[in-house]
Amino acid sequence: MKRIKVSNNVIRRLPRYLRRLDELAAQGISRISSSELGQQLGLTPSQIRQDFSCFGEFGQQGYGYNVTALREEIARILGMDRGYSAVLIGVGNIGRALMDNFCFSAWGCKLLCAFDVDSGIIGKKLNGIPVRSMDELSAFLKSNTVDLAVLAVPNDSAKKVTAILTENGIEAIWNFTNVDIAAPESPLIVENLHFSDSLLSLTYYISDKKDEEAARNARLERQKSSAKN
Amino acid sequence: MKRIKVSNNVIRRLPRYLRRLDELAAQGISRISSSELGQQLGLTPSQIRQDFSCFGEFGQQGYGYNVTALREEIARILGMDRGYSAVLIGVGNIGRALMDNFCFSAWGCKLLCAFDVDSGIIGKKLNGIPVRSMDELSAFLKSNTVDLAVLAVPNDSAKKVTAILTENGIEAIWNFTNVDIAAPESPLIVENLHFSDSLLSLTYYISDKKDEEAARNARLERQKSSAKN
DNA sequence: TAGATTGTTAATCGATTAACAATC
DNA sequence: TAGATTGTTAATCGATTAACAATC
Secondary structure (H helix, E strand, O other): OOOOOOOHHHHHHHHHHHHHHHHHHHOOOOEEOHHHHHHHHOOOHHHHHHHHHOOOOOEEOOOEEEHHHHHHHHHHHOOOOOOEEEEEEOOOHHHHHHHHHOOHHHHOEEEEEEEEOOOOOOOOEEOOEEEEEHHHHHHHHHHOOOOEEEEOOOHHHHHHHHHHHHHOOOOEEEEOOOOOOOOOOOOOEEEEOOHHHHHHHHHHHHHHHHHHHHHHHHHHHHHHHHHHO | OOOOOOOHHHHHHHHHHHHHHHHHHHOOOOEEOHHHHHHHHOOOHHHHHHHHHOOOOOEEOOOEEEHHHHHHHHHHHOOOOOOEEEEEEOOOHHHHHHHHHOOHHHHOEEEEEEEEOOOOOOOOEEOOEEEEEHHHHHHHHHHOOOOEEEEOOOHHHHHHHHHHHHHOOOOEEEEOOOOOOOOOOOOOEEEEOOHHHHHHHHHHHHHHHHHHHHHHHHHHHHHHHHHHO
16 A cells, blocks of 8 residues: 655656566566666666655565566556546547557556547447547436546637536546646646647757757857967 | 756746746736736746746736736747748658647647658648658658657657658657657657556556545544444 | 675755845 | 835755665
C-alpha cells in the first residue's frame, strides 16, 4: 500500500521506464542495474533508485533489477492491470485515429463505445467499437461503469461536453481538445494532450537555438573585425 | 536579447498563458493583474511575475498587464512570428488528422509537404498539402529549408526515418510515435507527444484516487465495527 | 569471500513563494 | 496624492544528486 505522496515528476517518468523495460525484454535482456538504465535514459542512477523506492523495493543488492519483474511492478503501479473502461467523445479525425490505431487494451483500458453528433456514422462500428448519438451519452453513463472519458470534440463544444460528463459521474478525462477544461478547485482528473502547446514549446527551443547560434556568429564576427584593426 | 537560461517548467507554462490571454481578449478584457491571471490558471501571482521576468518587463506598476500586448510578447518568445517550415512524415490516421484539422499556420508554422510510402496517396493533395513518396524525402530536405519534421510513422520505422531526417540536417522533430528517438547526447531537439505515456499517467491518478477512497472506506469500516464492540 | 549494487539518509541544487521597495 | 501592482531580492520548499551502510 502506497501512502506517501509521489510527485508528478516521478509519475511522468514511469511510462518511460516501462517502455525502456519492454525494449530490453524484447532484446532478451533479463537484468539491469540503475546505472545502466540511467545511461540509456539520460537519468542518474540515484534518481532511478529514488523513483522506484517510492513504491517498494524491486531490486536486489549486487544484482540490480529483473527486467520483466520490474516491468510488471511498474505496470501495476500505473494501473494497467485494473481494466478501466473508457468512452470516446467525438469521432472526428483524432477520435478516429484513436479508434483505428491506438491500442487501448495494451494499456489496460477497454474502449466501450464512441459518441458523435454526425448521423452519418451513428449506428456504425469502427474497428469493432459502436458509435452512438451524443443524445444517448448521458443515459449510457448512467447505466454503465465508465472510468474515463476521451475528449476529442471540437474546441467550442469542449466545455459543454465536459459538463455532461462530470454531471454523470465521470471522474477522469483524457483531453485532446485545445481547451483548458480543468477548473482550479475541481476534483476532476484531467490529462491534457494539447497539440499546440507541444508544438509551441518545440518552436521555442528551435528559436532559442537559432538565437544562440546567431549570437555566437555575431561574437565571432566582432572578433574577426577587431583582429583586423 | 534573452541570455539567461530559462527552465523547461517556465517554457511549458507559456503556451497556457497564451491561450488564456487569447480567451481574455475574446471576452473583451484588455488588462489583467498577475493575481487575477494566477487565480484563473491556478498559479501564484509570484510565479507568473517570475515567469515573465525571464524575458523582460511587460507590465506596469499599479496597472497590471495589457492583454494583447502581453499576448504578442509571449507569441514572439515562443517563435510564432518566425514562420518555421515543416514536413510531415507518415500520412496515417494521425498524420491525416494533423493535415486536416491542425492549423499549423495559427502557430506560426507552414506545412510544406507530407511524405508516405502508400502509393495510393502519393501525388495527391490533402487539404492543399502535397503528399510525396518517402523516396523523395532526402532530396526534398536537401533542396528546401525545413526547420522541423513531424514524425507520425509507425513505431517500427521511427528510428530509421529519424536517421534520414538528421542526416539531412533536420534539427527538430515533433514526435508522435511511441518510441524514444532522442539519443542522450544528441543536439537534436525532440518534442514528444507520447499518447500512451499520457494515458498511463491518467490511469495512475485514477488508481491512486481509487486506492485512497478504498483506504478511507476501510478506515471508516474499522471505526464502525470498533464502536459496536 | 569479494565485488557489485541496492535502498536510504544527507547534501546540494533549483524552483516556487513571500516580501517589499519602486513606481505607475 | 493614495492605492494598486509590478519586478526583484530573499526565504522556503521540494526535487535531484551524492554518499554509504546493508547485503546479495
